[in-house]
Amino acid sequence: xxxxxxxxxxxxxxxxxxxxxxxxxxxxxxxxxxxxxxxxxxxxxxxxxxxxxxxxxxxxxxxxxxxxxxxxxxxxxxxxxxxxxxxxxxxxxxxxxxxxxxxxxxxxxxxxxxxxxxxxxxxxxxxxxxxxxxxxxxxxxxxxxxxxxxxxxxxxxxxxxxxxxxxxxxxxxxxxxxxxxxxxxxxxxxxxxxxxxxxxxxxxxxxxxxxxxxxxxxxxxxxxxxxxxxxxxxxxxxxxxxxxxxxxxxxxxxxxxxxxxxxxxxxxxxxxxxxxxxxxxxxxxxxxxxxxxxxxxxxxxxxxxxxxxxxxxxxxxxxxxxxxxxxxxxxxxxxxxxxxxxxxxxxxxxx
Amino acid sequence: xxxxxxxxxxxxxxxxxxxxxxxxxxxxxxxxxxxxxxxxxxxxxxxxxxxxxxxxxxxxxxxxxxxxxxxxxxxxxxxxxxxxxxxxxxxxxxxxxxxxxxxxxxxxxxxxxxxxxxxxxxxxxxxxxxxxxxxxxxxxxxxxxxxxxxxxxxxxxxxxxxxxxxxxxxxxxxxxxxxxxxxxxxxxxxxxxxxxxxxxxxxxxxxxxxxxxxxxxxxxxxxxxxxxxxxxxxxxxxxxxxxxxxxxxxxxxxxxxxxxxxxxxxxxxxxxxxxxxxxxxxxxxxxxxxxxxxxxxxxxxxxxx
Amino acid sequence: xxxxxxxxxxxxxxxxxxxxxxxxxxxxxxxxxxxxxxxxxxxxxxxxxxxxxxxxxxxxxxxxxxxxxxxxxxxxxxxxxxxxxxxxxxxxxxxxxxxxxxxxxxxxxxxxxxxxxxxxxxxxxxxxxxxxxxxxxxxxxxxxxxxxxxxxxxxxxxxxxxxxxxxxxxxxxxxxxxxxxxxxxxxxxxxxxxxxxxxxxxxxxxxxxxxxxxxxxxxxxxxxxxxxxxxxxxxxxxxxxxxxxxxxxxxxxxxxxxxxxxxxxx
Numbered sequence: 001x002x003x004x005x006x007x008x009x010x011x012x013x014x015x016x017x018x019x020x021x022x023x024x025x026x027x028x029x030x031x032x033x034x035x036x037x038x039x040x041x042x043x044x045x046x047x048x049x050x051x052x053x054x055x056x057x058x059x060x061x062x063x064x065x066x067x068x069x070x071x072x073x074x075x076x077x078x079x080x081x082x083x084x085x086x087x088x089x090x091x092x093x094x095x096x097x098x099x100x101x102x103x104x105x106x107x108x109x110x111x112x113x114x115x116x117x118x119x120x121x122x123x124x125x126x127x128x129x130x131x132x133x134x135x136x137x138x139x140x141x142x143x144x145x146x147x148x149x150x151x152x153x154x155x156x157x158x159x160x161x162x163x164x165x166x167x168x169x170x171x172x173x174x175x176x177x178x179x180x181x182x183x184x185x186x187x188x189x190x191x192x193x194x195x196x197x198x199x200x201x202x203x204x205x206x207x208x209x210x211x212x213x214x215x216x217x218x219x220x221x222x223x224x225x226x227x228x229x230x231x232x233x234x235x236x237x238x239x240x241x242x243x244x245x246x247x248x249x250x251x252x253x254x255x256x257x258x259x260x261x262x263x264x265x266x267x268x269x270x271x272x273x274x275x276x277x278x279x280x281x282x283x284x285x286x287x288x289x290x291x292x293x294x295x296x297x298x299x300x301x302x303x304x305x306x307x308x309x310x311x312x313x314x315x316x317x318x319x320x321x322x323x324x325x326x327x328x329x330x331x332x333x334x335x336x337x338x339x340x341x342x343x344x345x346x347x348x349x350x351x
Numbered sequence: 352x353x354x355x356x357x358x359x360x361x362x363x364x365x366x367x368x369x370x371x372x373x374x375x376x377x378x379x380x381x382x383x384x385x386x387x388x389x390x391x392x393x394x395x396x397x398x399x400x401x402x403x404x405x406x407x408x409x410x411x412x413x414x415x416x417x418x419x420x421x422x423x424x425x426x427x428x429x430x431x432x433x434x435x436x437x438x439x440x441x442x443x444x445x446x447x448x449x450x451x452x453x454x455x456x457x458x459x460x461x462x463x464x465x466x467x468x469x470x471x472x473x474x475x476x477x478x479x480x481x482x483x484x485x486x487x488x489x490x491x492x493x494x495x496x497x498x499x500x501x502x503x504x505x506x507x508x509x510x511x512x513x514x515x516x517x518x519x520x521x522x523x524x525x526x527x528x529x530x531x532x533x534x535x536x537x538x539x540x541x542x543x544x545x546x547x548x549x550x551x552x553x554x555x556x557x558x559x560x561x562x563x564x565x566x567x568x569x570x571x572x573x574x575x576x577x578x579x580x581x582x583x584x585x586x587x588x589x590x591x592x593x594x595x596x597x598x599x600x601x602x603x604x605x606x607x608x609x610x611x612x613x614x615x616x617x618x619x620x621x622x623x624x625x626x627x628x629x630x631x632x633x634x635x636x637x638x639x640x641x642x643x644x645x646x647x648x649x650x651x652x653x654x655x656x
Numbered sequence: 657x658x659x660x661x662x663x664x665x666x667x668x669x670x671x672x673x674x675x676x677x678x679x680x681x682x683x684x685x686x687x688x689x690x691x692x693x694x695x696x697x698x699x700x701x702x703x704x705x706x707x708x709x710x711x712x713x714x715x716x717x718x719x720x721x722x723x724x725x726x727x728x729x730x731x732x733x734x735x736x737x738x739x740x741x742x743x744x745x746x747x748x749x750x751x752x753x754x755x756x757x758x759x760x761x762x763x764x765x766x767x768x769x770x771x772x773x774x775x776x777x778x779x780x781x782x783x784x785x786x787x788x789x790x791x792x793x794x795x796x797x798x799x800x801x802x803x804x805x806x807x808x809x810x811x812x813x814x815x816x817x818x819x820x821x822x823x824x825x826x827x828x829x830x831x832x833x834x835x836x837x838x839x840x841x842x843x844x845x846x847x848x849x850x851x852x853x854x855x856x857x858x859x860x861x862x863x864x865x866x867x868x869x870x871x872x873x874x875x876x877x878x879x880x881x882x883x884x885x886x887x888x889x890x891x892x893x894x895x896x897x898x899x900x901x902x903x904x905x906x907x908x909x910x911x912x913x914x915x916x917x918x919x920x921x922x
Contacts, residue, residue: 052560072565078561084554089577099559147558371750373746374742374746380803384799384800388780457676460669464667464669482905483681487878487897493881504683534680595773636772
């Protein structure tokens with residue numbers, strides 16, 4: 001089956017600045033695909049190239065097999081939900097939703113009917129005649145969604161659509177967006193800098209940084225098996241320790257920490273030398289069966305969790321997260337503890 | 352513009368009380384030298400004409416009667432509608448309207464173009480547009496007359512290029528007056544539209560393009576309605592001074608292009624003058640302008656946002 | 657694909673717009689250096705008409721008119737600026753009070769009433785109270801219509817100055833007068849200067865109202881030029897026009913630079 005979107009060697013330059021250095025990726029039909037990265041990583045630029053708001057410098061953009069890189073935005077069967085919604089301030093909610101159909105030449109009765117159905121879908125039928133300024137942020141967001149879905153695009157592009165909402169609403173909208181995507185069966189390309197958003201909604205995620213795709217995978221893959229230091233650091237919390245690789249055999253490496261402790265962990269094809277080791281804070285437990293020894297510095301109470309900040313014997317700081325259960329002994333500052341590393345909790349990274 | 356809606360409460364109530372009397376000088380000066388004179392002008396329009404200029408203090412409707420009705424040479428025939436002055440007013444409205452349209456057609460693209468330049472060069476473009484506004488209007492109008500004359504540089508250039516055989520007879524026509532008004536007030540059209548376009552959210556255009564609108568459909572369906580307040584303000588700022596303009600019709604037009612400004616001016620020149628009639632014509636002009644402003648204010652009150 | 661800001665043909669229309677605005681001025685500036693007595697044909701480069709402006713037959717008349725214009729503009733713009741500054745303080749710092757809307761309308765009245773109407777009303781008023789038309793009547797009329805032009809930039813500037821500056825000064829033991837003189841006035845200065853420049857140019861520019869209230873024998877530059885042009889455009893008028901054009905451009909450039917500098921400070 002052809003992919004919904006196929007990017008091949010996409011380069012975008014602004015004058016002498018290169019925003020995207022040859023991005024190649026494929027997005028399957030019906031997929032909820034997320035572009036995740038810090039601001040300035042090129043994720044929005046990539047989205048705008050797919051929508052057609054910017055000219056591509058090099059490469060190909062294919063939509064279900066057709067090259068659309070040279071088409072105007074109004075000639076591309078993709079629609080966008082804008083970051084600040086960009087609802088037309090002088091048109092009613094209904095006219096906003098019907099606009100795309102009007103431009104496609106759908107007759108008035110049909111487009112009113114379809115726009116009405118779209119408003120029903122986002123539970124805003126009662127607001128059809130209002131102006132956008134008379135709606136709350138969450139309602140405007142739904143109008144933007146209905147407007148972009150009304151012309152039945154092949155691909156829906158969402159440019160940080162939840163960033164302007166408050167936390168509670170944002171969490172509710174995540175569930176709704178995911179449901180909507182499953183119901184409509186339309187491919188969603190979602191841009192965000194919020195990893196939690198990305199992890200909870202996406203089928204697959206492309207982590208981007210400095211105009212390059214760093215890793216593509218499911219939420220589990222990029223969290224559990226980050227390919228490099230950037231991904232490990234950007235997704236979730238992690239302890240990054242500089243280590244010396246002692247030996248590699250059968251896909252497992254033995255590494256030496258500065259304090260002298262030895263750990264074995266999964267490794268791809270790395271040979272000796274200095275590398276970074278990523279240890280997730282929740283994969284460490286306080287135990288007598290300890291691979292590592294540390295001195296507790298501070299315990300931070302976070303509600304559901306406890307965060308323990310400690311120093312390894314080699315001097316590096318290390319953080320662990322413990323579930324806030326009705327446990328008997330809490331570590332005290334200054335206390336010496338043994339740390340047990342769960343199987344697969346550490347990962348050797350390429351830089 | 353410093354709208355009346357904004358207040359910056361500075362410090363204590365005493366301070367606010369203290370600065371309010373500072374309005375007094377402006378109240379006095381504008382009250383005595385503008386409001387009072389306009390009121391007096393209204394009174395004069397109901398007085399009797401003194402033939403050497405000035406008035407006799409006898410109340411009459413003669414001035415308005417003369418404006419609207421023809422009662423024959425000796426004033427004893429049954430009244431018929433007098434078209435002379437109505438025609439002059441109508442011509443002024445028409446000329447001012449055409450000039451406004453010309454300003455809009457050239458001014459909107461110019462304002463849009465400038466507002467979409469990078470911030471660095473925008474100031475320079477804007478500066479270039481405003482400079483001519485600061486040059487004396489009389490000098491500008493005289494310069495235009497010089498340029499458009501039958502034997503002037505424009506006709507000379509066109510003839511020597513072989514584009515025309517005989518000079519284009521522009522001067523002393525309606526077209527010359529329209530060009531003059533257009534030239535006089537063009538910056539008034541560009542500046543408010545520029546301000547509106549500068550505030551325009553270009554994501555709206557992107558959204559329209561994304562929803563299958565062509566460039567021109569986007570302009571028609573989204574851009575023009577959204578920046579309409581700026582366009583309307585520009586039209587008002589051009590139309591009102593054009594309506595009462597004196598220099599452009601006087602210096603560029605001829606007898607057939609007589610406008611309100613010249614009609615009023617004539618009434619106060621020498622012994623041919625008729626002060627009550629001039630005052631009445633000025634009153635009618637002012638009523639017309641206030642009417643336009645009123646419609647504008649009401650439209651603004653109803654506008655969203 | 658050129659982005660949503662681009663519309664084909666708009667650059668061309670902008671250039672046409674600038675060409676229309678500048679062509680007459682440039683042509684007159686060029687012809688002011690024409691050696692020929694005829695305004696139709698080019699007779700080589702010469703400065704003779706500039707000499708004519710200062711020493712020619714009409715030099716004395718234009719000199720007197722220029723003197724009147726400049727002194728009237730100086731006095732009228734200065735008085736109008738003082739009145740407008742006071743009004744701006746009351747309007748912007750006076751909080752909400754009864755008659756604020758009406759005051760705003762009143763200050764801006766001279767902008768809304770057509771010039772020819774103001775001219776008629778002013779003439780009628782001066783003649784009714786028996787004031788002889790001349791320098792004084794021109795000056796009074798100019799002060800009045802200059803007020804809103806001075807007011808707008810001053811009020812805009814003042815609105816941009818937060819009240820906390822004055823409060824901080826008061827907190828640091830300044831009296832109200834000191835807070836005004838040492839803090840607010842310097843901060844307002846760019847607005848006051850551009851308001852004054854604006855009023856000065858507007859006064860210098862005025863023809864219609866001046867022409868109504870000037871009386872016999874009294875001339876300002878625009879009325880003198882108008883009188884002269886009525887008999888046909890002569891080369892010395894073009895030289896004079898070019899000089900006035902130069903003065904205007906210098907003034908606007910100054911106002912532009914002052915404004916830009918003012919925006920860099922709060």
